[in-house]
Amino acid sequence: MPRELVTVQVGQCGNQIGWRFWDLALREHAAASPDGVFDEAMSAFFRNVDERYSVPRDVESFVDGSGASVSKVASLRARAVLVDMEEGVVSQVLSGPLRDLFDESQVITDVSGSGNNWAHGFCEYGPQYGDAILERVRTALEACESPQSFFVLHSMGGGTGSGLGTYILGQLHDAFPELYRFVSPVFPSEDDDVVTSPYNTALALAQLSEHADCVMPVENGALSSIVDRAATLAGRSGASSRATPGAASAQAAAAERKGAFDSMNELAARMLTGLTAGMRFPGPLNVDLNEITTNLVPFSGMQFLVPSLSPAVTMAAAGVRRAQGRGGRGRAPTVGSRLLPGEPRSADALFSDAVDPSNALLAVDTPAHTYLACGLLARGDVLVSDVQRNIERLRSTMQLAWFNPDGFKTGICSEPPLDATRSVLALSNNCGIANTFRRMRGSFARLYTARAHLHHYTDMMGEDGTSGGASGFFGGAEETFSRLIDDYEHMDASHTPPDDWAAGGDQAVLAAIGLAGGRSGDPAPGPRAVAGGAAAARAPLGRRGV
Secondary structure: OOEEEEEEEEEHHHHHHHHHHHHHHHHHHHHOOOHHHHHHHHHOOOEEOOOOOOEEEEEEEEEOOOEEEEEEEEEEEEOOEEEOOHHHHHHHHHOOOHHHOOHHHHHOOOOOOOOOHHHHHHHHHHHHHHHHHHHHHHHHHOOOOOEEEEEEEEOOOOOHHHHHHHHHHHHHHOOOOOEEEEEEEOOOOHHHOOHHHHHHHHHHHHHHHHHHEEEEOEEHHHHHHHHHHHHHHHHHHHOOOOOOHHHHHHHHHHHHHHHHHHHHHHHHHHHHHHHHHHHOOOOOOOHHHHHHHHHHOOOOOOOOOOEEEEEEHHEEEEEEHOOOOOOOOOOOOOOOOOOOOOOOOOHHHHHHHOOOOOHHHOOOHHOOOOOEEEEEEEEEEOOOHHHHHHHHHOHHHEEEEOOOOEEEEEEEEOOOOOOOEEEEEEEEEOOOOHHHHHHHHHHHHHHHHHHOOHHHHHHHHOOOOOOOHHHHHHHHHHHHHHHHHHHHHHHOOOOOOOOHHHHHHHHHHHHHHOOOOOOOOOOOOOOOOOOOOHHHHOOOOOOOOO
């Protein structure tokens, strides 16, 4: 039986991605179960409730001929909590076509916003709304039979998503430590127009590093690049970034940009549905979410996975067409039917595209750096032999960590994605992400060295002895950057083992990568026990002392 997931979407960006995610999940399950049966696959994301009661109750299920527990769809409720400190996006969700998926008991909003200030979201709104948010989460969990994980969706560059979003993440870590915390944050692009984004990103990253089990970041620049290519495939060019000239075209240009952002958000949503497909639908190689963290996160503190999709452009083009009003519900073609425009012509091309940086949702030059581990999650018309053949083929082209030459996690789900006959989601724990952190640290350092805009943060953080105040938060952010960059670059430079490591057993392997000295039963340490490492980075970071 699939286990349930509760999604917590925070801030404007988190709720916009969540909007596309729930739309995609509904269409996906409608395509898989056109007769309107609420089955175990659907229960991972939704409740099936009877609204005749003042407090809606779950519809009783029955066992069908195959032995599965099913019921007829009555009224679906998303297993979700919606949080924003402005009302705009959440109000659109509650008044839009997906409004029946949510009720007021799942929503927390304010009207003032966080002013693009992490400290406002974390230090002000966190303590103010933390208990109420946690109560909403508990209510969602009580409606689950066997909850497994949280999905947390938020941005890094704004105030509510970065600040309140990471405050909530810390609450989930403390209150429900047995449940996995998967986070999909939106990293800022190099040309981000929020002046305080470097501060927000740095402070949020320190919390992510401490409290998330698995982080799958996406980036507007990478998403925009894919949607630009998709727009050409869909029948026109320049959907995401090129403005339509002329004042008379301003309205059309605004609509075009909105459609492009919807398509970008849908790409992020497809990553989430691809990640969970193996636990929701049958297949020859199903993958549960706990296997993702076990197999793709070899060291504590190095839980950042680069997601990429194939065929990304084909699926994004379908989103562009729907945004233009030219698409249907996006039912998947039947296996063996004619491939859609842009789809790879062979399984080998599908897998090659999945690890191509041009199809990544975060701009990382993965081929130039070491893979600590790589997940390949296929859907649709893909055979076990296709997976096995391509692992051997890709292994020869990838720079795999010497201590983990078999570091692949694979899965096959028989249910195809929408808008394609087959797909592959790649999740790469790749050392190239150090360059992303280095770029973020550079932007942060330029502001922090000049102490620009710093008073907006220090006024809210204070200098009390519980949290360490502003110096503790900002010092912890600097330490987190240093640790992440040092750890990933250290692993990237460790191409070959020492000559004598094989004779020394496990301890020699640990020593070779800087892990010697850990006590049995301790959580897995980072790849080097360096001064100012994980413990030093986390020590000053408090969540309650504000």
